[in-house]
Amino acid sequence: MSENTLLVFGADPPPRLDRIAxxxxxxxxxEQSLAELLPTADALLVWDFTSDAVRDAxxxxxxxxxxxHTASAGVDRLLCPELIDSDTVVxxxxxxxxxxxxEYVAGLVVAMAKDFHGTWELQRQxxxxxxxxxxxxxxxxxxxxxxxxxxxxxxxxxxxxVRVELVGRTAREDDPEFGRVHGSGALSGLLPSADWVVCAxxxxxxxxxxxxxxxxxxxxxxxxxxxxxxxxxxxxxxxxDALLTRTIGGAALDVFESEPLTADSRIWDVPGLLVSPHMxxxxxxxxxxxxxxxxxxxxxxxxxxxxxxxxDKKLGYVxxx
Amino acid sequence: MSENTLLVFGADPPPRLDRIAxxxxxxxxxEQSLAELLPTADALLVWDFTSDAVRDAxxxxxxxxxxxHTASAGVDRLLCPELIDSDTVVxxxxxxxxxxxxEYVAGLVVAMAKDFHGTWELQRQxxxxxxxxxxxxxxxxxxxxxxxxxxxxxxxxxxxxVRVELVGRTAREDDPEFGRVHGSGALSGLLPSADWVVCAxxxxxxxxxxxxxxxxxxxxxxxxxxxxxxxxxxxxxxxxDALLTRTIGGAALDVFESEPLTADSRIWDVPGLLVSPHMxxxxxxxxxxxxxxxxxxxxxxxxxxxxxxxxDKKLGYVxxx
Numbered sequence: 001m002s003e004n005t006l007l008v009f010g011a012d013p014p015p016r017l018d019r020i021a022x023x024x025x026x027x028x029x030x031e032q033s034l035a036e037l038l039p040t041a042d043a044l045l046v047w048d049f050t051s052d053a054v055r056d057a058x059x060x061x062x063x064x065x066x067x068x069h070t071a072s073a074g075v076d077r078l079l080c081p082e083l084i085d086s087d088t089v090v091x092x093x094x095x096x097x098x099x100x101x102x103e104y105v106a107g108l109v110v111a112m113a114k115d116f117h118g119t120w121e122l123q124r125q126x127x128x129x130x131x132x133x134x135x136x137x138x139x140x141x142x143x144x145x146x147x148x149x150x151x152x153x154x155x156x157x158x159x160x161x162v163r164v165e166l167v168g169r170t171a172r173e174d175d176p177e178f179g180r181v182h183g184s185g186a187l188s189g190l191l192p193s194a195d196w197v198v199c200a201x202x203x204x205x206x207x208x209x210x211x212x213x214x215x216x217x218x219x220x221x222x223x224x225x226x227x228x229x230x231x232x233x234x235x236x237x238x239x240x241d242a243l244l245t246r247t248i249g250g251a252a253l254d255v256f257e258s259e260p261l262t263a264d265s266r267i268w269d270v271p272g273l274l275v276s277p278h279m280x281x282x283x284x285x286x287x288x289x290x291x292x293x294x295x296x297x298x299x300x301x302x303x304x305x306x307x308x309x310x311x312d313k314k315l316g317y318v319x320x321x
Numbered sequence: 322m323s324e325n326t327l328l329v330f331g332a333d334p335p336p337r338l339d340r341i342a343x344x345x346x347x348x349x350x351x352e353q354s355l356a357e358l359l360p361t362a363d364a365l366l367v368w369d370f371t372s373d374a375v376r377d378a379x380x381x382x383x384x385x386x387x388x389x390h391t392a393s394a395g396v397d398r399l400l401c402p403e404l405i406d407s408d409t410v411v412x413x414x415x416x417x418x419x420x421x422x423x424e425y426v427a428g429l430v431v432a433m434a435k436d437f438h439g440t441w442e443l444q445r446q447x448x449x450x451x452x453x454x455x456x457x458x459x460x461x462x463x464x465x466x467x468x469x470x471x472x473x474x475x476x477x478x479x480x481x482x483v484r485v486e487l488v489g490r491t492a493r494e495d496d497p498e499f500g501r502v503h504g505s506g507a508l509s510g511l512l513p514s515a516d517w518v519v520c521a522x523x524x525x526x527x528x529x530x531x532x533x534x535x536x537x538x539x540x541x542x543x544x545x546x547x548x549x550x551x552x553x554x555x556x557x558x559x560x561x562d563a564l565l566t567r568t569i570g571g572a573a574l575d576v577f578e579s580e581p582l583t584a585d586s587r588i589w590d591v592p593g594l595l596v597s598p599h600m601x602x603x604x605x606x607x608x609x610x611x612x613x614x615x616x617x618x619x620x621x622x623x624x625x626x627x628x629x630x631x632x633d634k635k636l637g638y639v640x641x642x
Contacts, residue, residue: 024448123596126589128581135604159480172425260449268447275444283456
């Protein structure tokens with residue numbers, strides 16, 4: 001085939017792109033050069049997926065890549081109307097983050113049930129203070145997001161004896177693994193019985209701000225909320241209020257409305273709120289796994305074969321088949 | 322039947338003993354009165370199982386209860402040669418602690434894999450610092466103790482995708498759940514490949530101090546050690562040395578050579594050591610569960626039926642049948 005141009009966006013290029021060297025001209029770009037280089041590219045690898053630069057540059061003039069692959073599960077920082085309406089195929093990193101994020105959430109659930117945070121604070125104070133903690137088995141988790149990440153979370157929590165209700169966009173009764181998956185309209189009715197509410201939904205116009213004051217008001221005062229999806233799924237001020245007024249029992253956020261949190265953010269020391277810096281899916285070797293996954297898809301693209309992990313641009317995620 | 326005397330040891334008597342009121346004369350005792358009251362008792366409920374008072378008082382003169390029930394899994398604080406050699410039946414609280422302890426250990430394993438402790442320390446400092454953490458699935462745990470607690474831990478870790486090798490007193494190849502259970506002699510050979518070494522063994526003369534410098538020297542420098550059994554299973558100074566010299570990657574102790582830890586103990590701030598105050602099995606309602614379990618056994622005892630959870634006093638635990 002004639003040599004294609006692969007444009008890579010990201011200051012830190014991926015490891016071992018040599019596997020495709022010789023089959024594509026590889027051009028590196030950053031926020032400054034992206035708009036100018038975009039018309040020259042046949043394919044675009046969004047390696048730095050924490051930037052809005054692609055979404056900002058895409059609507060400009062000239063030809064556009066026929067394929068965009070992002071090294072992330074979410075495509076919310078990428079999609080703009082012009083990209084959605086184009087013929088460009090978008091693929092994502094489905095498959096890399098599921099198990100690590102599920103482990104992370106399971107750990108958060110146990111850590112909150114057993115008050116590890118309180119125990120380690122007492123250790124810092126050199127205080128021996130026995131407490132009774134929560135038995136996990138038999139508690140109820142509502143997992144919002146029925147894509148691969150939500151499903152891995154549901155599976156892992158079930159392995160700990162937690163009862164799980166899975167909530168997706170649309171209801172179905174014949175899910176091969178979980179039987180019933182609730183539609184988003186059912187969430188409100190599930191909230192009052194949940195001990196854990198876990199958000200692993202994609203960020204779309206339909207889900208933006210879906211966890212707000214009315215959500216938290218319906219939860220038990222002992223219930224805990226966990227967000228490993230995207231920050232803007234949650235109205236952060238409403239969550240802070242729910243914690244300050246003890247409307248809910250606690251929360252853990254791995255994602256935020258604005259990232260990174262600045263040192264003066266009030267989020268850092270809200271009582272009952274555990275903060276982690278958007279790392280739940282990032283296990284040792286993840287960049288290698290992301291690069292391998294991209295190159296597997298590149299092989300398919302170069303051979304004219306169907307790509308894996310094709311995003312439904314209108315839905316904003318890869319539909320579960 | 323003629324009225325029996327039930328002696329209860331513990332300053333805080335159990336809840337709802339009224340279920341057996343009318344069928345036994347209930348006498349409460351403490352460390353001062355125990356020796357004097359022991360000859361008057363037909364049965365003894367060791368409600369406060371954190372004291373050595375029963376073991377100290379037992380060898381004295383006079384008749385002894387025909388049945389001793391302890392509201393704990395371990396019987397190491399109870400057994401003395403005179404009790405072991407007597408006809409007195411000893412029963413324990415098998416069944417109450419397994420699942421909570423398994424949840425606790427699973428939580429510790431995830432927390433260490435994902436460095437929750439480091440994340441929460443960074444939160445205190447209001448610092449956003451992304452790190453890559455360990456993927457749990459596929460790692461190897463060696464669980465020492467093939468009784469109900471060790472088995473629940475093994476089952477729960479397996480549910481998180483961890484490969485598990487179970488080590489008991491004697492090897493067997495036909496375990497209905499795990500297939501192979503290793504004998505204690507195999508531990509040394511398993512240590513070099515373990516990512517997690519979890520101690521859930523009973524404390525007996527055969528197991529006292531079984532985790533010492535030679536154990537830690539055989540472990541990987543990245544491996545973590547967890548003890549939810551009894552403190553004296555571990556030579557604490559050797560563990561501290563192994564952590565200080567980075568012979569192993571970290572540890573979590575819920576039990577200690579001497580409990581409670583005093584404020585001036587050096588254990589509190591050993592780098593890489595997570596400390597909790599002997600609470601891994603103690604979930605909300607555990608005292609009710611322990612009281613119910615005792616009263617179920619009391620019903621059997623009063624009816625002359627075989628008791629549940631009979632301890633093999635020579636082995637020092639309830640054998641798995």
